Amino acid sequence: MNKTLISFALATASLLAAGTSFAQSAPRGDQLYKAFGEKAGLVTLMDDFMVRLLADPRTGPHFKPANQQRVKEQLVDQLCALAGGPCVYKGADMKSAHANLDIKKSDFHALVEVLQQSMDARGIPFRTQNQMLALLAPMHRDTITVR
Amino acid sequence: MTFAPSLLAACAALLCAGASLSARAETGKLLLTGGVSSVDGAAGGGLTPWAVIGSNATEGEIGGSAFVTTVGTKDYGLNIVGAAIGIHDRYELSVAQQDFNTRITGTGLGLPGLHLKQTIVGAKVRVLGDAVLDADTLMPQVAVGVQYKTLGSTGLDGTLRALGAKREGVDLYVSATKLFLGQSLLVNGTLRATKANQNGLLGYGATLGGNENKYSLQPEFSVAWLLTKNIAVGAEYRFMRNKLETAGRAAGLGNGLRSEDWKDIFIAWAPNKNVSVTLAYVDLGVIVPATTASRKQTGYYLSAQLAF
Numbered sequence: 001m002n003k004t005l006i007s008f009a010l011a012t013a014s015l016l017a018a019g020t021s022f023a024q025s026a027p028r029g030d031q032l033y034k035a036f037g038e039k040a041g042l043v044t045l046m047d048d049f050m051v052r053l054l055a056d057p058r059t060g061p062h063f064k065p066a067n068q069q070r071v072k073e074q075l076v077d078q079l080c081a082l083a084g085g086p087c088v089y090k091g092a093d094m095k096s097a098h099a100n101l102d103i104k105k106s107d108f109h110a111l112v113e114v115l116q117q118s119m120d121a122r123g124i125p126f127r128t129q130n131q132m133l134a135l136l137a138p139m140h141r142d143t144i145t146v147r
Numbered sequence: 148m149t150f151a152p153s154l155l156a157a158c159a160a161l162l163c164a165g166a167s168l169s170a171r172a173e174t175g176k177l178l179l180t181g182g183v184s185s186v187d188g189a190a191g192g193g194l195t196p197w198a199v200i201g202s203n204a205t206e207g208e209i210g211g212s213a214f215v216t217t218v219g220t221k222d223y224g225l226n227i228v229g230a231a232i233g234i235h236d237r238y239e240l241s242v243a244q245q246d247f248n249t250r251i252t253g254t255g256l257g258l259p260g261l262h263l264k265q266t267i268v269g270a271k272v273r274v275l276g277d278a279v280l281d282a283d284t285l286m287p288q289v290a291v292g293v294q295y296k297t298l299g300s301t302g303l304d305g306t307l308r309a310l311g312a313k314r315e316g317v318d319l320y321v322s323a324t325k326l327f328l329g330q331s332l333l334v335n336g337t338l339r340a341t342k343a344n345q346n347g348l349l350g351y352g353a354t355l356g357g358n359e360n361k362y363s364l365q366p367e368f369s370v371a372w373l374l375t376k377n378i379a380v381g382a383e384y385r386f387m388r389n390k391l392e393t394a395g396r397a398a399g400l401g402n403g404l405r406s407e408d409w410k411d412i413f414i415a416w417a418p419n420k421n422v423s424v425t426l427a428y429v430d431l432g433v434i435v436p437a438t439t440a441s442r443k444q445t446g447y448y449l450s451a452q453l454a455f
Contacts, residue, residue, distance in 0.1 A: 058173070058175075104175075104205075104206065104207055105175065105205045105206040105207070105236070106173070106174070106175025106205050106206070106207070106208065107175075108280075109175045109176065109177050109205060110175060112177060113177070113178075116376060126331070126373070126374070126375050126376065127331050130328050130329060130330075130331045130373070131329045133282070133328055134282040134283075134328035134329035135282070135283075135329075137279065137280040137281070138280065138281065138282055138283040138284075140277070140280040144206075146206075146207065147206065
């Protein structure tokens with residue numbers, strides 16, 4: 001093996017090791033829940049989020065026909081549970097909840113952007129926002145129906 | 148700076164194709180997740196391609212991007228223009244033209260005003276993964292790519308022939324890109340099979356003093372830390388093939404044609420979805436140290452990209 005291959009192997013190994021430790025360093029306990037202002041903070045955030053979702057021409061058509069109050073309550077429960085708060089999400093699983101909807105990857109991205117606007121408006125720091133987004137992003141597998 | 152009109156036309160055509168197709172429907176990638184334009188035209192960091200597919204197009208969409216880059220080191224200048232088209236966030240086609248101003252080295256070779264012009268046509272396919280959204284696994288986004296590089300005919304042709312370096316070559320690469328979203332940190336690793344000397348600006352392979360025409364594998368790494376939604380800072384390290392040194396030695400130049408690895412530290416800023424600007428401090432190691440007193444080619448890198 002030549003020098004560059006050895007260094008490549010070493011660098012790859014260290015990247016993998018770093019990745020493993022990152023994957024394990026997801027915020028534990030209720031730190032993230034507290035950073036989002038607990039239940040009251042999440043309710044305010046989701047109220048603002050729904051207003052923006054309805055106003056945005058990309059996401060509005062998806063949410064206008066929905067029971068918006070119910071969606072907000074379920075989102076609060078879901079984010080609360082994900083962030084380590086004392087909530088239990090009792091709604092339908094993500095896959096069956098979205099099965100009859102026409103959701104493309106660009107719709108998913110648009111929703112992420114609107115959520116970022118809401119989190120910005122609430123003064124949530126960028127890195128804290130990303131910790132929450134990291135917990136939500138994998139839902140793309142169950143919520144995007146048009147592949 | 149002068150660029151082949153046909154290349155500009157190709158860039159314009161790619162950009163227009165991307166823009167007109169994306170005008171029909173909004174393109175929907177998240178900010179900066181299409182990367183910036185690398186020196187070879189592929190989407191990625193500045194010096195190395197990433198597994199991301201260029202343009203703002205995500206699944207089911209077609210988009211385009213165009214860029215200009217200027218690099219100034221102690222002894223050399225490099226201007227690049229190029230464009231790319233991204234299809235369904237799966238396929239990427241790119242074209243770039245590099246114009247390398249040899250300055251003191253051209254003069255030293257009796258070729259004052261020598262500019263080396265390299266055209267690079269690239270294709271990339273995303274094989275698996277989503278670098279951004281698969282935040283709960285270690286699985287990166289993986290892409291494979293090919294770059295066909297041709298060096299224009301110049302007064303250097305005779306020298307390259309004497310060294311046994313060809314004026315065209317093909318690079319193959321595989322890239323893996325992962326955004327550790329919870330940590331706001333992106334890492335990329337690329338492994339390139341290449342015969343290029345100084346990325347092709349000094350031809351491909353060499354035969355003088357020994358046969359150096361086999362492919363070699365060169366790793367490339369990038370790390371980027373997202374400071375805000377639209378600003379990222381990072382560093383890159385690109386291992387470079389050093390196979391022209393032997394030919395240089397046989398030609399009586401000692402180690403005067405050796406090359407060193409390329410590195411940079413950068414800051415990229417996207418004021419909106421359609422524009423990004425990247426500023427970097429680069430260290431390209433020595434480039435033809437025989438004529439540049441072995442000075443490290445450190446300097447600036449400035450790039451602007453339009454994407455749709």
